[in-house]
Amino acid sequence: AQSVAQPEDQVNVAEGNPLTVKCTYSVSGNPYLFWYVQYPNRGLQFLLKYITGDNLVKGSYGFEAEFNKSQTSFHLKKPSALVSDSALYFCAVRDGADKLIFGTGTRLQVFP
Amino acid sequence: AAGVIQSPRHLIKEKRETATLKCYPIPRHDTVYWYQQGPGQDPQFLISFYEKMQSDKGSIPDRFSAQQFSDYHSELNMSSLELGDSALYFCASSLRDGYYEQYFGPGTRLTVT
Numbered sequence: 512a513q514s515v516a517q518p519e520d521q522v523n524v525a526e527g528n529p530l531t532v533k534c535t536y537s538v539s540g541n542p543y544l545f546w547y548v549q550y551p552n553r554g555l556q557f558l559l560k561y562i563t564g565d566n567l568v569k570g571s572y573g574f575e576a577e578f579n580k581s582q583t584s585f586h587l588k589k590p591s592a593l594v595s596d597s598a599l600y601f602c603a604v605r606d607g608a609d610k611l612i613f614g615t616g617t618r619l620q621v622f623p
Numbered sequence: 624a625a626g627v628i629q630s631p632r633h634l635i636k637e638k639r640e641t642a643t644l645k646c647y648p649i650p651r652h653d654t655v656y657w658y659q660q661g662p663g664q665d666p667q668f669l670i671s672f673y674e675k676m677q678s679d680k681g682s683i684p685d686r687f688s689a690q691q692f693s694d695y696h697s698e699l700n701m702s703s704l705e706l707g708d709s710a711l712y713f714c715a716s717s718l719r720d721g722y723y724e725q726y727f728g729p730g731t732r733l734t735v736t
Contacts, residue, residue: 543722554627554713554727555666562722601665609656609679610668611725 513538513606515585517614524592525622532587532617534602543605544585546576549616550598558600561585572596592621625649627728629714635734636704644699644731648716654678655697656725657689660711672697673719704735 514537524530536542543562547555559570566578576587587600599618603611628647636642648655654673658666668681672691683689686704691697701708711732715725 545724547727552732554729555715557724557726560722560724605722607679608719609654609671609673610681611656611658611666612668613665615665 513542513604513612515544515602515604515612515614517600517602517617519617520615521618521620523620523622526594527591530589530592530596530619530621532600532602532619534585534587534614536583536585536602536604538604542578542585544576544578545603545605545611546570546574546585546587547601547603547613548598549601555601558587592619594621594623597621627714627716627726629712629728629731631731632729633732633734635736637736638704638706640704640735642701642704642733644701644712644714644733646697646699646714646716646728648695648697648714649726652716652718652726653695654717654719655691655695656715656717657683657697657699658713658715658727660713660730662710666713669699701733706735709733709735 516535545560546558561578569575602614606612630645656671657669660666669683671678675691689699711730713730715727717723717725
């Protein structure tokens with residue numbers, strides 16, 4: 512069965528510093544990986560995806576993610592964090608034709 | 624750009640009542656998905672429809688049913704509500720062909736008292 516793990520419940524970073532939110536995956540076959548962000552009382556917003564091709568994927572709002580097959584990881588990164596980036600981040604893997612399997616989420620707190 | 628529309632945004636029901644949640648996908652999207660997110664939890668896949676036919680089924684209770692209509696909107700019907708059904712219910716839509724991302728609506732917060 513497909514699964515993703517987010518080992519950190521919370522990540523704290525100072526504004527202007529680089530941030531990393533970790534995700535590891537376990538899949539059979541090729542992984543189709545996604546990052547979503549959820550602000551309080553809001554729906555999930557798509558950030559980026561990895562289907563195939565370049566291991567460095569660029570997404571919305573300056574976020575990028577690095578796909579690493581040997582480490583089975585898909586970490587989300589941003590060179591310079593903003594206070595407004597503070598939110599709940601979910602890594603997800605596509606399972607079958609439709610469903611997304613989400614990780615448990617990582618709360619990112621960016622301090623001014 | 625048009626987004627996924629869900630109604631109502633908030634719903635309060637009592638135990639054993641029924642609830643109907645509606646979802647209007649992004650225009651031209653042919654696939655609709657329903658997810659349930661309990662308090663402090665990650666979203667859990669319930670069910671999906673492609674071209675008005677059920678496509679995949681997840682951990683959806685037998686008390687719940689859903690369908691997609693000719694105009695592609697979808698409804699999630701929940702009967703004999705239990706306290707544990709209190710959650711955020713998200714609808715998402717996408718194009719089916721290829722590996723398109725799912726776009727999520729704002730969610731319906733269901734509270735069962």
